[in-house]
Amino acid sequence: MKYYFAPMEGITLYPLRNIHNSMFGDSIDRYYTPFITATHNFHFKKREKRDALFENSPAFENDKGRICAQIMAGRPDTFLWAAVEMKKLGYEEVNLNLGCPAPTVVNRHKGAGLLLDTDYLDGMLKEIFDKLPPFSEGGIDVSLKTRLGFYDEDEAEKLMAIYAGYPIKELIIHSRVREDYYKGSPRIDAFCRAVQVYRENGGKAPVCYNGNVFRADDKELMGRIEGICDAVMLGRGIMENPALARELKGGEPLNDAELKEYLEKLYYGFAEYIPEDRNVIFKMLEHWAFLAARYPDREKELKAIRKSRSKGEYFAAVNNFFSK
Ligand SMILES: Cc1cc2nc3c(=O)[nH]c(=O)nc-3n(C[C@H](O)[C@H](O)[C@H](O)COP(=O)(O)O)c2cc1C
Missing domain, CATH: 1.10.1200 (Non-ribosomal Peptide Synthetase Peptidyl Carrier Protein; Chain A)
Known part of the structure; x- marks a missing residue:
């Protein structure tokens, strides 16, 4: 199983990523930048761009695949622009944010807001993948970080069928719907069904589970997701315990x-x-x-x-x- 350090806005900034990597990086397969907004006027906020520069994360410079830049975009053209800019900085993969539940984001038709209009989302992905070649062909890989739906977990059926139609690098599923925000238990049954639907529709990308992995000894949760996913993304759990991925890999507990x-x-x-x-x-x-x-x-x-x-x-x- 692979373990990823989740993107967290304002928190997993480069000082944290660098320091975590220097002490616990052996157990982390990939870090993610917090979302970088692709604005309508094709501009990055200065502090968001600064966070993404490899010169601020020298330990990753020779291993650029270990960090992925997450992009918040509501339109294919702004996403494509941002992805190309990230490619120029040296990134091999960008991740599209389809999960942020904040009203200011959702109301702008971004983050989890994109899950509301599946025809629009389908069209956006089509344009992105028509125009952007993968990293192996001189472009940049694209992964998705989604929720199971906006209001209802049954929405996952349609979403997974859409995702299965594109050559995404990885599918990261936060096992909640937007209306859950970050509260309550993750919807594990719905997550398992969603992965099944994704596969039934021909989806080939590795799948990553995300949501409420707080303890290495949570055998029930890990038991249910092992075998159907390739990676686990850790957010609040690894903030609470920076050695969580090491413990999940059978290593020493945090002291x-x-x-x-x-x-x-x-x-x-x-x-x-x-x-x-x-x-x-x-x-x-x-x-x-x-x-x-x-x-x-x-x-x-x-x-x-x-x-x-x-x-x-x-x-x-x-x-x-x-x-x-
Ligand atoms: C303060 C905070 C900031 C977050 N920022 C981002 C973000 O920039 N991009 C993103 O995809 N998810 C973001 N998330 C969601 C996390 O990446 C993760 O999906 C969520 O916390 C659930 O995982 P967990 O239960 O392991 O914490 C954020 C979550 C929190 C609590």
């Missing part, structure tokens, strides 16, 4: 010393990226919001970390957390 080292490196990585200690601390607190789920018995120490507003206060609180 406090390496988590502490990881968080320290992240702090200094983000300090080079973001001006002002206060903002670096806010970035780290976003991270701690994921980690907190792992430590229900250290609420007092976590509270002190959340209250810190200077670098000194932050590191004192973190040291105290790890001395428990």
